[in-house]
Amino acid sequence: KQEVTQIPAALSVPEGENLVLNCSFTDSAIYNLQWFRQDPGKGLTSLLLIQSSQREQTSGRLNASLDKSSGRSTLYIAASQPGDSATYLCAVSSTGNQFYFGTGTSLTVIP
Amino acid sequence: NAGVTQTPKFRVLKTGQSMTLLCAQDMNHEYMYWYRQDPGMGLRLIHYSVGEGTTAKGEVPDGYNVSRLKKQNFLLGLESAAPSQTSVYFCASSYWDEQFFGPGTRLTVL
Numbered sequence: 001k002q003e004v005t006q007i008p009a010a011l012s013v014p015e016g017e018n019l020v021l022n023c024s025f026t027d028s029a030i031y032n033l034q035w036f037r038q039d040p041g042k043g044l045t046s047l048l049l050i051q052s053s054q055r056e057q058t059s060g061r062l063n064a065s066l067d068k069s070s071g072r073s074t075l076y077i078a079a080s081q082p083g084d085s086a087t088y089l090c091a092v093s094s095t096g097n098q099f100y101f102g103t104g105t106s107l108t109v110i111p
Numbered sequence: 112n113a114g115v116t117q118t119p120k121f122r123v124l125k126t127g128q129s130m131t132l133l134c135a136q137d138m139n140h141e142y143m144y145w146y147r148q149d150p151g152m153g154l155r156l157i158h159y160s161v162g163e164g165t166t167a168k169g170e171v172p173d174g175y176n177v178s179r180l181k182k183q184n185f186l187l188g189l190e191s192a193a194p195s196q197t198s199v200y201f202c203a204s205s206y207w208d209e210q211f212f213g214p215g216t217r218l219t220v221l
Contacts, residue, residue: 032208043201044212089154093208097142097161098169101154
């Protein structure tokens with residue numbers, strides 16, 4: 001079974017700082033990896049999807065990279081803002097049908 | 112487009128009662144999923160469907176049943192609710208692997 005780990009569980013940074021969130025997975029034979037954002041009491045919002053053949057994806061201030069051989073993905077957030085405060089989750093699919101989620105990193109950006 | 116919607120948003124049940132959660136999507140997605148989210152456990156897949164009339168078990172299927180009679184709807188049933196089923200339930204649908212989530216249903220079983 002695929003195990004997905006996100007470290008740290010919580011992160012607090014001052015506004016304007018660049019930061020990196022980490023996601024690691026045990027089975028490198030993945031189909032794709034998806035990063036989500038979850039605000040308190042809300043559903044998940046898709047941020048970036050990386051297919052297994054890709055190395056990275058970018059959207060605005062967000063950049064996600066994928067290194068399948070080492071079982072790692074990182075989400076880079078540039079010039080953080082208080083509105084970026086949320087929990088960030090990564091999910092890995094090995095088959096395209098079943099997705100395994102990490103427990104998330106709770107990010108607080110201090111004004 | 113409404114995306115993925117879930118009904119109801121909140122529900123309180125007594126042990127042994129039954130209920131059905133409804134998920135609807137208007138994006139014509141083939142794949143639909145039911146997850147539960149518990150503190151410290153992350154999201155875990157309960158059941159999923161790869162198309163109308165099909166269902167399959169996920170990681171934690173016990174105590175739940177599902178049906179996909181129409182492509183746009185995916186129902187999650189609890190036949191005899193237990194306190195261990197207290198959780199937040201999320202429905203998702205996908206196209207080409209990118210999942211889209213509903214707002215969730217917060218269920219409490221007393």
